[in-house]
Amino acid sequence: MDLDSLREESADYETQVKKLVRELAQKYDQPMIPTKLNNQGEIIPGQNRVVLDESQLLTRLLQKPTLFGKHIELPLTEEAPNITTESIQGIESHVISSYTTSFNPNVKGRTTNIALSAAEINDIVLGPGDRFYFNTIVGNSTKDKGYQLAPVIINKQYSEDYGGGVCQTSSTLYNAVDQAGLEIVELHHHSKEVGYVPLGRDATIAYGGKDFKFMNNKEYPILIRTIFDQQAGTLEVQVRAGVQEVASN
Template sequence: MRKNSWFLLVLLICSFVGLTGCATATGKEQEKPPQKVEQTQATEEQKEEAKKEVEDAPIDIPSIEEPAAVPVTVDVIDPAKDQVIRTIVPEVLGYGTDNKKYEQELSEWAKQIARGTDTEPGYDQRNIPDKLDENGNIIKGQPTIVLEEAELVDSILTVSKEGGEVELPLYITASGYEESEAATLDQVVLASYTTYFNPSVTGRNKNIELSAEAIDNVILGIGDHFSFNTTVGPSDEEHGYQPAQEIVNKKLVMGIGGGICQTSSTLFNAVDKLGVDYVEWHHHSLSVGYVPEGRDATVSYGGKDFRFLNTTGVPIMLNAIYDKNGKLIIEVRTSEENAKQIKQAV
């Protein structure tokens, strides 16, 4: 009896355990399907394997290359056009290794762009004086423009270490007179000179006439620079000049524009009475008959020039009077008020 009772008791306990197990499994099945549990377990296993592979794999750290250094540059700017005319790389031209060579390179370049070359004009420009037309209206010329070469080089050197921008140091000087004065500049003759020519020599006389017209009514302000060649321009066939005798290397030869030196020599003798400052002045290789010995001023477009500065202290105007009967008169005039100032100064 006792054995049977123990047997029944054990059987009853197993039944309860089985029921409990079934209930628990059923609950789990409702909460999460077995398939998903298996998938989750598989994923976790994959993660563990991947983690192990990563941990066991050798560490390969890629090398990091430093970026290439950007070269220092200097931009040179034309302020009138607001554009870069050249980008300089100082290191390439020797900065830091041969500074003397670098400065020399800059100086040569500054000289080139200032004065120009055979094919390219430079920034430097002589002033072309204003003049009056036949109706008394002002024909504008061109101001003096100077590129300061040394200043440009110094400015570039200053920024060559760290780079930057440099503007061209251009200095523009307008004519030293007020336009309101123009109408009165013919009131008083300050100085005058007359030369004579043979009226029958037509070619030469035409050249004198054309060059005289070119300088007639030219206005020179205080400190203005006058260049005969710049003002008159090319004395060639295209501009109406004709063949005539001229002096070349102590010989009389035929050439286009022969005779214009009589105009420049007559002008020299007129302005010389005012004590202007001469910038350029040349004699002929032979004596000429229209002015005294040593009182001539030879010119040749693209070559020798006659140049002076108006140092009278007042604006003046040139008058050239061509008389086809054989006379050329050049006068230097100014206003009555200006004439008084000159008289007081003397």
């Protein structure tokens, strides 16, 4: 990292350093993508969580101006998904919690969007301490990914946009996760009441902005299972774990 362009004598030296540190964090930080099970129950590897220690880097640069003009090692920490093949044996055997919401299957666009987003979070596995970021896992609900136009709530008003209905998936997940006692990290509510969950029990998301995040605070791995029934017009989200692990904790 070449810092030669910054000078301690500059009037806005500290401001420049803080800006640089923030830019570096935005460049290097990456959220964890949890592991997932395929149809054969085999692990699909996720992505490590990488975090730049902004406070440590800022202190180092402010206290040691001699570092400027040199290449220094960034204080990065990397955390892999806390999962092994052995640790997830029997993970599907016990339902810790379950939550079901209803939708109108005759509203085709919205139904499609719920189905697509529910499939993305199905069979996600979180080890102890692993985090789930809805926007990272589901991604942007764009037309090229198969998402369709459907009603969404923006500034207390209904309008049409691609991915309308995805918030029903995130809200169903939130209620199942909350019932399981998992730690909620980030949660936002709609600006207008929705009909598929009680007031205050929704979890709105907006790609690039509002997210729904939670952490597995249990001492054992958990599995997220989604059951989408188009004919019945229902979406169920379950949190599962191995019977032995649950019993021993």
